[in-house]
Amino acid sequence: xxxxxxxxxxxxxxxxxxxxxxxxxxxxxxxxxxxxxxxxxxxxxxxxxxxxxxxxxxxxxxxxxxxxxxxxxxxxxxxxxxxxxxxxxxxxxxxxxxxxxxxxxxxxxxxxxxxxxxxxxxxxxxxxxxxxxxxxxxxxxxxxxxxxxxxxxxxxxxxxxxxxxxxxxxxxxxxxxxxxxxxxxxxxxxxxxxxxxxxxxxxxxxxxxxxxxxxxxxxxxxxxxxxxxxxxxxxxxxxxxxxxxxxxxxxxxxxx
Amino acid sequence: xxxxxxxxxxxxxxxxxxxxxxxxxxxxxxxxxxxxxxxxxxxxxxxxxxxxxxxxxxxxxxxxxxxxxxxxxxxxxxxxxxxxxxxxxxxxxxxxxxxxxxxxxxxxxxxxxxxxxxxxxxxxxxxxxxxxxxxxxxxxxxxxxxxxxxxxxxxxxxxxxxxxxxxxxxxxxxxxxxxxxxxxxxxxxxxxxxxxxxxxxxxxxxxxxxxxxxxxxxxxxxxxxxxxxxxxxxxxxxxxxxxxxxxxxxxxxxxxxxxxxxxxxxxxxxxxxxxxxxxxxxxxxxxxxxxxxxxxxxxxxxxxxxxxxxxxxxxxxxxxxxxxxxxxxxxxxxxxxxxxxxxxxxxxxxxxxxxxxxxxxxxxxxxxxxxxxxxxxxxxxxxxxxxxxxxxxx
Numbered sequence: 001x002x003x004x005x006x007x008x009x010x011x012x013x014x015x016x017x018x019x020x021x022x023x024x025x026x027x028x029x030x031x032x033x034x035x036x037x038x039x040x041x042x043x044x045x046x047x048x049x050x051x052x053x054x055x056x057x058x059x060x061x062x063x064x065x066x067x068x069x070x071x072x073x074x075x076x077x078x079x080x081x082x083x084x085x086x087x088x089x090x091x092x093x094x095x096x097x098x099x100x101x102x103x104x105x106x107x108x109x110x111x112x113x114x115x116x117x118x119x120x121x122x123x124x125x126x127x128x129x130x131x132x133x134x135x136x137x138x139x140x141x142x143x144x145x146x147x148x149x150x151x152x153x154x155x156x157x158x159x160x161x162x163x164x165x166x167x168x169x170x171x172x173x174x175x176x177x178x179x180x181x182x183x184x185x186x187x188x189x190x191x192x193x194x195x196x197x198x199x200x201x202x203x204x205x206x207x208x209x210x211x212x213x214x215x216x217x218x219x220x221x222x223x224x225x226x227x228x229x230x231x232x233x234x235x236x237x238x239x240x241x242x243x244x245x246x247x248x249x250x251x252x253x254x255x256x
Numbered sequence: 257x258x259x260x261x262x263x264x265x266x267x268x269x270x271x272x273x274x275x276x277x278x279x280x281x282x283x284x285x286x287x288x289x290x291x292x293x294x295x296x297x298x299x300x301x302x303x304x305x306x307x308x309x310x311x312x313x314x315x316x317x318x319x320x321x322x323x324x325x326x327x328x329x330x331x332x333x334x335x336x337x338x339x340x341x342x343x344x345x346x347x348x349x350x351x352x353x354x355x356x357x358x359x360x361x362x363x364x365x366x367x368x369x370x371x372x373x374x375x376x377x378x379x380x381x382x383x384x385x386x387x388x389x390x391x392x393x394x395x396x397x398x399x400x401x402x403x404x405x406x407x408x409x410x411x412x413x414x415x416x417x418x419x420x421x422x423x424x425x426x427x428x429x430x431x432x433x434x435x436x437x438x439x440x441x442x443x444x445x446x447x448x449x450x451x452x453x454x455x456x457x458x459x460x461x462x463x464x465x466x467x468x469x470x471x472x473x474x475x476x477x478x479x480x481x482x483x484x485x486x487x488x489x490x491x492x493x494x495x496x497x498x499x500x501x502x503x504x505x506x507x508x509x510x511x512x513x514x515x516x517x518x519x520x521x522x523x524x525x526x527x528x529x530x531x532x533x534x535x536x537x538x539x540x541x542x543x544x545x546x547x548x549x550x551x552x553x554x555x556x557x558x559x560x561x562x563x564x565x566x567x568x569x570x571x572x573x574x575x576x577x578x579x580x581x582x583x584x585x586x587x588x589x590x591x592x593x594x595x596x597x598x599x600x601x602x603x604x605x606x607x608x609x610x611x612x613x614x615x616x617x618x619x620x621x622x623x624x625x626x627x628x629x630x631x632x633x634x635x636x637x638x639x640x641x642x643x644x645x646x647x648x649x650x
Contacts, residue, residue: 049547050548051421051422051534053425053429054271054429064415067547072545073545073546096533097532098532098533098548099547101530101532101546102531102546123271123272124532126271126272128267128275129268150273151274151276151435152272152275155275170272173433173434173435173436175433
């Protein structure tokens with residue numbers, strides 16, 4: 001069984017996101033391990049990009065902080081290597097396609113495989129453009145995680161039918177960021193997905209409270225939280241480990 | 257592979273959330289472009305409201321002064337709102353209206369596309385919000401107020417480099433959140449399919465007219481067509497109907513800023529590399545590791561780190577050439593055209609004028625150059641004065 005499949009085996013998985021290099025490369029290693037220790041079942045690592053078009057302000061700012069001290073794609077691979085020495089928690093990259101394209105698809109996915117990256121999420125590569133990376137990723141045992149949005153409708157069948165790893169359901173229209181309320185009819189979307197595939201379904205975008213996590217847990221296999229975690233890192237800077245552990249364990253408990 | 261390809265360029269590299277909307281937009285676009293009533297309505301707006309056809313003006317004093325090719329100016333600056341942008345905007349906003357949308361959004365650099373969108377939105381009774389980088393709201397404060405007068409809301413974009421590319425980012429972010437009632441009216445031949453094609457088609461009126469006008473005036477086709485290139489909409493419009501005329505040289509003039517060997521330029525086709533950004537595979541100015549590079553130009557309208565995918569294709573296929581023109585050359589051309597012909601060109605268009613000044617003297621008297629004068633320069637007077645160290649007391 002793959003590490004990603006493992007993450008969803010028992011109760012609802014809690015998936016945490018942070019931006020690599022925010023506040024520093026060393027601290028990113030420490031924070032991933034802290035989240036893992038507190039019960040995070042899968043960690044999404046954002047490769048910083050100059051123009052993160054799908055992100056709200058909180059994660060945009062994290063990208064700016066990471067790039068201010070020139071966090072590079074090679075630095076991010078170093079982070080993964082260090083984390084991998086200590087844990088088997090599944091690790092997935094969240095990256096815009098240009099840094100991957102620039103690095104060279106072959107070279108990038110070879111490195112992913114060597115470092116122990118399990119999957120990749122590219123918010124600016126829809127189903128129609130998946131051919132850019134699908135074969136090379138598969139060759140290197142990296143799952144390409146597909147996104148499904150509230151507007152996907154009849155596209156769900158096509159996307160879910162061809163998906164690997166897990167399915168990332170975008171909870172709301174708009175960019176990432178904490179929301180007080182999620183209005184989308186997620187159970188209808190998830191039920192459409194379950195009609196065509198057996199992969200675990202995780203929901204992200206906007207989730208930040210234990211109440212929301214608990215509610216999503218009733219219908220989904222995973223809860224994804226990004227901005228709330230990045231906000232803690234923004235506020236605590238180099239001393240975020242304890243706050244992260246506390247938040248992650250609270251959220252993980254809500255998923256149980 | 258997805259639709260909307262120009263060789264390897266183009267495509268639809270965008271959030272899943274927008275995919276169905278892009279398909280719907282394409283379908284509606286194809287539908288209405290084949291609907292005689294829509295075409296009639298659009299043509300009436302272009303004629304009665306925007307003032308088309310625009311003149312093809314023989315710049316006699318300039319031609320004689322330079323002593324080579326005859327130079328014609330395609331006077332897009334005479335359109336309502338003072339630039340070529342209105343051609344595309346009337347098409348897109350009318351289409352949005354037909355699609356049942358109630359709100360349009362736009363990005364703007366110099367403010368010309370924002371003003372044009374606000375204008376069309378006022379005319380067609382649509383809500384309008386415009387995203388503009390903070391740096392540009394300062395460079396082009398008058399255009400901000402102009403948009404507000406027209407009833408639009410202007411968002412000052414403070415992320416990233418605070419210029420055009422960041423305005424595009426925020427416009428896409430808004431569209432993702434409001435896709436049900438909103439159309440994103442992209443101002444250039446860029447973004448995911450169908451935008452590069454749609455914007456080109458709406459701008460192709462420039463070359464359709466120019467081709468006919470030059471045949472009427474000179475009985476032959478021009479030797480070269482020149483246009484400035486940021487995202488590339490006036491250039492695609494000016495080139496499009498000449499592409500099949502293989503003897504007509506097509507020359508795009510990019511923003512060379514302070515020089516293409518300095519970091520301060522926006523010449524993507526001269527200095528950029530292939531990449532994937534803003535919904536398209538094309539050529540972008542980018543740094544190590546594929547971070548999109550901060551670019552610079554005196555011209556807010558050319559201050560964009562990429563170029564539309566069809567230009568990338570025209571360059572690779574050799575059908576068009578692209579040259580870089582520096583700030584200094586563009587400002588020189590701005591002043592030259594003002595003095596010589598009594599026409600104050602937009603600083604964007606001045607890049608194309610500058611290249612005409614460079615090549616015309618080396619050409620024969622029976623050669624003809626058409627320069628697309630994409631906009632008027634009233635908006636730039638202040639920044640040109642600043643560039644020359646002249647203090648204006650307003």
